[in-house]
Amino acid sequence: xxxxxxxxxxxxxxxxxxxxxxxxxxxxxxxxxxxxxxxxxxxxxxxxxxxxxxxxxxxxxxxxxxxxxxxxxxxxxxxxxxxxxxxxxxxxxxxxxxxxxxxxxxxxxxxxxxxxxxxxxxxxxxxxxxxxxxxxxxxxxxxxxxxxxx
Numbered sequence: 001x002x003x004x005x006x007x008x009x010x011x012x013x014x015x016x017x018x019x020x021x022x023x024x025x026x027x028x029x030x031x032x033x034x035x036x037x038x039x040x041x042x043x044x045x046x047x048x049x050x051x052x053x054x055x056x057x058x059x060x061x062x063x064x065x066x067x068x069x070x071x072x073x074x075x076x077x078x079x080x081x082x083x084x085x086x087x088x089x090x091x092x093x094x095x096x097x098x099x100x101x102x103x104x105x106x107x108x109x110x111x112x113x114x115x116x117x118x119x120x121x122x123x124x125x126x127x128x129x130x131x132x133x134x135x136x137x138x139x140x141x142x143x144x145x146x147x148x149x150x
Contacts, residue, residue, distance in 0.1 A: 001043040001104055002050075003093045011046050015039040033118035036111065040101055040119055047097055084149070091141040099134030106131050 002008045015038045026034055073081070092100055098120070105111045105119060117127045142149075 001040075001097075001101055002046055003089060007046055007050075011042045012039065015042040018042065030115055030118055032111070033115040036105060036109070036115070036119035037121065040105075043101070044097065084145075087142065087145050091138050094141060095134050095137055099130045099137065102127055102130035103134040103138065107135075 002011065015035075019035055019038050022038070092104070095103065101120060102116055105116045106113070111119065113124055113127050113131075116122075116131075117124045120127065122130075
């Protein structure tokens with residue numbers, strides 16, 4: 001959601017602290033969705049903060065394969081995988097925040113539509129719409145880079 005591992009780690013830690021402090025306000029229901037709502041709100045807060053004070057991290061590293069995975073593929077395929085990972089990150093970053101969050105929660109985190117609706121305080125129809133539009137934008141962005149796909 002944030003596109004930066006360091007920021008994501010900080011926000012995750014803050015979200016768990018907020019959840020721990022607010023566990024008394026949990027009224028039952030889907031705990032996973034409740035926790036994701038806290039994390040999503042923390043991500044939104046961080047994105048707002050970054051918009052006000054933009055900064056570039058020197059520590060931002062591309063997705064990397066484990067050492068044993070690197071040995072199993074050719075250097076050329078490794079480079080293509082790195083480029084594809086970076087292009088997917090750019091495609092996700094280009095989405096509006098609400099669509100990016102919905103797509104990440106569904107396609108990366110594996111939440112179902114109802115859990116996403118609870119986590120984002122949105123209706124089921126809104127969630128489906130955001131995912132559909134987000135996937136369509138991702139598809140259009142990635143079509144421009146078909147050479148990276150096997």
